Amino acid sequence: xxxxxxxxxxxxxxxxxxxxxxxxxxxxxxxxxxxxxxxxxxxxxxxxxxxxxxxxxxxxxxxxxxxxxxxxxxxxxxxxxxxxxxxxxxxxxxxxxxxxxxxxxxxxxxxxxxxxxxxxxxxxxxxxxxxxxxxxxxxxxxxxxxxxxxxxxxxxxxxxxxxxxxxxxxxxxxxxxxxxxxxxxxxxxxxxxxxxxxxxxxxxxxxxxxxxxxxxxxxxxxxxxxxxxxxxxxxxxxxxxxxxxxxxxxxxxxxxxxxxxxxxxxxxxxxxxxxxxxxxxxxxxxxxxxxxx
Amino acid sequence: xxxxxxxxxxxxxxxxxxxxxxxxxxxxxxxxxxxxxxxxxxxxxxxxxxxxxxxxxxxxxxxxxxxxxxxxxxxxxxxxxxxxxxxxxxxxxxxxxxxxxxxxxxxxxxxxxxxxxxxxxxxxxxxxxxxxxxxxxxxxxxxxxxxxxxxxxxxxxxxxxxxxxxxxxxxxxxxxxxxxxxxxxxxxxxxxxxxxxxxxxxxxxxxxxxxxxxxxxxxxxxxxxxxxxxxxxxxxxxxxxxxxxxxxxxxxxxxxxxxxxxxxxxxxxxxxxxxxxxxxxxxxxxxxxxxxx
Numbered sequence: 001x002x003x004x005x006x007x008x009x010x011x012x013x014x015x016x017x018x019x020x021x022x023x024x025x026x027x028x029x030x031x032x033x034x035x036x037x038x039x040x041x042x043x044x045x046x047x048x049x050x051x052x053x054x055x056x057x058x059x060x061x062x063x064x065x066x067x068x069x070x071x072x073x074x075x076x077x078x079x080x081x082x083x084x085x086x087x088x089x090x091x092x093x094x095x096x097x098x099x100x101x102x103x104x105x106x107x108x109x110x111x112x113x114x115x116x117x118x119x120x121x122x123x124x125x126x127x128x129x130x131x132x133x134x135x136x137x138x139x140x141x142x143x144x145x146x147x148x149x150x151x152x153x154x155x156x157x158x159x160x161x162x163x164x165x166x167x168x169x170x171x172x173x174x175x176x177x178x179x180x181x182x183x184x185x186x187x188x189x190x191x192x193x194x195x196x197x198x199x200x201x202x203x204x205x206x207x208x209x210x211x212x213x214x215x216x217x218x219x220x221x222x223x224x225x226x227x228x229x230x231x232x233x234x235x236x237x238x239x240x241x242x243x244x245x246x247x248x249x250x251x252x253x254x255x256x257x258x259x260x261x262x263x264x265x266x267x268x269x270x271x272x273x274x275x276x277x278x279x280x281x282x283x284x285x286x287x288x289x290x291x292x293x
Numbered sequence: 294x295x296x297x298x299x300x301x302x303x304x305x306x307x308x309x310x311x312x313x314x315x316x317x318x319x320x321x322x323x324x325x326x327x328x329x330x331x332x333x334x335x336x337x338x339x340x341x342x343x344x345x346x347x348x349x350x351x352x353x354x355x356x357x358x359x360x361x362x363x364x365x366x367x368x369x370x371x372x373x374x375x376x377x378x379x380x381x382x383x384x385x386x387x388x389x390x391x392x393x394x395x396x397x398x399x400x401x402x403x404x405x406x407x408x409x410x411x412x413x414x415x416x417x418x419x420x421x422x423x424x425x426x427x428x429x430x431x432x433x434x435x436x437x438x439x440x441x442x443x444x445x446x447x448x449x450x451x452x453x454x455x456x457x458x459x460x461x462x463x464x465x466x467x468x469x470x471x472x473x474x475x476x477x478x479x480x481x482x483x484x485x486x487x488x489x490x491x492x493x494x495x496x497x498x499x500x501x502x503x504x505x506x507x508x509x510x511x512x513x514x515x516x517x518x519x520x521x522x523x524x525x526x527x528x529x530x531x532x533x534x535x536x537x538x539x540x541x542x543x544x545x546x547x548x549x550x551x552x553x554x555x556x557x558x559x560x561x562x563x564x565x566x567x568x569x570x571x572x573x574x575x576x577x578x579x580x581x582x583x584x585x586x
Contacts, residue, residue, distance in 0.1 A: 115409070
């Protein structure tokens with residue numbers, strides 16, 4: 001598995017270390033942040049940041065704050081997404097969602113604080129010991145842009161507005177490109193930026209990200225109809241229960257599987273501009289469409 | 294009124310210009326962001342950023358993205374604070390609160406996107422045309438730190454946990470220092486950082502901020518018992534209705550007025566390390582304790 005297992009441990013350790021530890025008055029808030037951040041998950045986004053940094057020939061430790069920042073943004077979006085006023089999900093990754101444990105008020109603030117912490121760690125003195133201020137600015141700006149109103153959050157609003165509306169493929173595409181794709185693009189681009197990539201390489205990383213992002217979402221839709229609660233760690237069939245259009249409802253399972261394969265092939269093709277060994281990123285792209293949860 | 298009126302217009306114009314304008318799918322989200330951001334308010338925080346930058350002898354235009362960023366963070370915190378799962382306030386600045394107009398789901402996302410936008414504008418290419426990457430990193434890091442788990446958001450959690458508990462003065466102090474004080478410190482310090490201040494000047498700005506921050510909160514507590522809905526633009530008496538300890542409930546109105554004056558005097562005293570004319574910041578500190586809303 002090359003360096004991936006080593007990187008996974010690095011990410012878990014770093015995520016934990018970035019949370020403030022000590023005898024703080026805000027104990028409950030910090031606990032709630034740790035609860036959702038350390039509950040598990042595939043850590044795909046931070047892994048992408050490290051792997052692209054490595055591909056550029058740079059020390060992956062420099063990319064670690066940026067890798068963890070994108071995971072914090074992803075986690076805050078899940079905490080807010082599960083709230084009763086949003087998707088109203090009681091479970092996430094097989095455990096109670098944040099607001100079921102800490103209450104809606106703390107869960108709202110937990111998400112807010114995770115977003116602040118993401119920017120805090122990317123711009124901290126420690127992060128700046130491993131990279132230049134120019135690269136730190138560019139990477140953190142990339143994450144801000146992709147996570148905001150015209151990125152991830154925008155995608156969530158498009159999602160909300162299209163419930164019960166039988167959205168067509170173009171709407172679904174824009175929604176997923178933002179809701180899921182934006183953070184995956186941020187992950188890959190930030191790895192390149194910290195790794196010192198040139199414009200052509202950053203562009204290739206974006207193409208890779210766009211394609212695995214869409215494939216990832218399509219597989220999610222497939223799993224929602226073909227998996228069990230035990231496999232996914234959350235209720236299945238939620239898309240059709242909520243009358244949401246999905247790739248599966250529009251195209252059918254077989255066509256979706258085919259499409260996911262095509263997108264993965266395109267993603268892998270984009271990596272050809274890099275001279276270094278791309279095996280890890282090829283394997284990661286393939287593992288995303290072969291996953292069971 | 295020196296440059297303050299000119300600066301106020303600069304701030305209003307810049308806030309509006311930083312919001313994405315165009316034919317976006319996320320129209321409702323962008324409208325909700327504009328609704329809360331442009332609803333008015335005293336713009337004290339961005340004004341402080343500009344005035345400290347000016348005091349350091351630098352072009353205030355360089356500080357404008359940082360001034361607007363702190364106002365965006367302040368605004369997002371109000372939008373989330375008004376949510377039913379938090380303070381459940383239907384009115385803000387005399388108008389319906391964000392979730393009463395756009396729904397709780399969009400209001401939650403509106404707050405999230407305002408936070409992202411704050412970091413987006415501070416780290417954008419446009420911002421970097423007016424300042425160095427080093428200063429941009431330091432200023433944006435300052436805002437991230439003060440707005441997060443051990444800053445503003447932390448203060449909100451301490452607030453929630455101390456409802457109906459008759460909190461004592463030390464708890465109230467920590468809560469207000471974080472809930473209100475943290476962003477005021479960020480405002481002043483960022484102005485100094487972008488203005489090129491030395492460590493002694495940044496420290497003086499922090500002392501000024503701490504003291505006007507506490508005075509500001511004490512005056513808020515006084516107004517909550519002495520004002521009308523018309524004067525404040527929001528329901529009064531909410532603190533005692535919610536059984537919240539306040540400076541007024543612990544010390545009484547007269548002692549509070551005295552304390553606010555003392556704190557303002559200390560704040561003004563701290564400005565002596567600056568060689569330039571501090572009149573605007575002296576006036577601003579005084580206006581905060583003489584305000585009627």
